[in-house]
Amino acid sequence: MEKKISQLTAKGANLSSTDLLEISEVITDGYASKYVTGAEVIASAQTGMQTELVSGTNIKTINSNSLLGSGNITIQTNPSTIGAANGTAITGTTIQISASVLIPAGTLVANNTIYIKAFINKTAGTGVTTPRYYVNTANTLTGATLLGAGGGMSTSVYFQRFERNIFFDGTNLNSFFAGTSAANDYTLSGITLTAFNPLVDNYLIFAISNGTTTPDNGNFKRVIVQKYD
């Protein structure tokens, strides 16, 4: 008996991979059966579809938080890191660049604060090593403006944690008095105002000079520069 597909009785259950969808074709001496399996139908239907996401299995988490679901995940962007650098050890009495960090044009706007934290060390020598930092529109000390100086490192002082906060008022960098040598700016001081154009590239340059020649070898070993909105 011939019967249209649309006249077939519904299965009444989900298609399973072991089901067979058969079609009989009338041929000269009877019928020829053709079929596809449920598994083939399912596989065909799923072609190009994304595998179900399982948090932590095929989609990563952020700080152990699942990314699945609707809504927004707020990422902390304040402070942001402007740049970081590993310095090189400097020998000799001439002021030389140990490390520098680029502040790209457009990075700073009025009322931003730059936070500098650095680790300064030396591994040899007993002369006075002086760390200083400058700002310039080129990565060179020539023509650079002094922003400040860290503490002098002599005899067995081989470690210094250097920190500065610099407020940008839209025109000037406001910083701890440049003429005072200090490891940090936690204390009261005069203020140094340094003209700063945020619309061009600027470099924070971290430099070292030594009171004596080799073996004194000061180094801004690690510098991190952050921006607070």
Added chain:
Amino acid sequence: MINITKIQGGFVMNKTDYLLEGEAEVLDTTQAHFPTDRGIILLDTSVTIDEQEFSTIQLFIDYLYK
């Protein structure tokens, strides 16, 4: 190489006027800090003044301040 132009009481560098506000601090034979109205500027003997070269920073200072 940077060339600066000497003006009354200061110099011009990169089209910006700098007015000297105190004596230079010699850092070594080639470098010195110059207090100006725009901050303390590091200059060295790679810089020429009015296209003149100087073999020592002291000669550089003498020319700039005379």
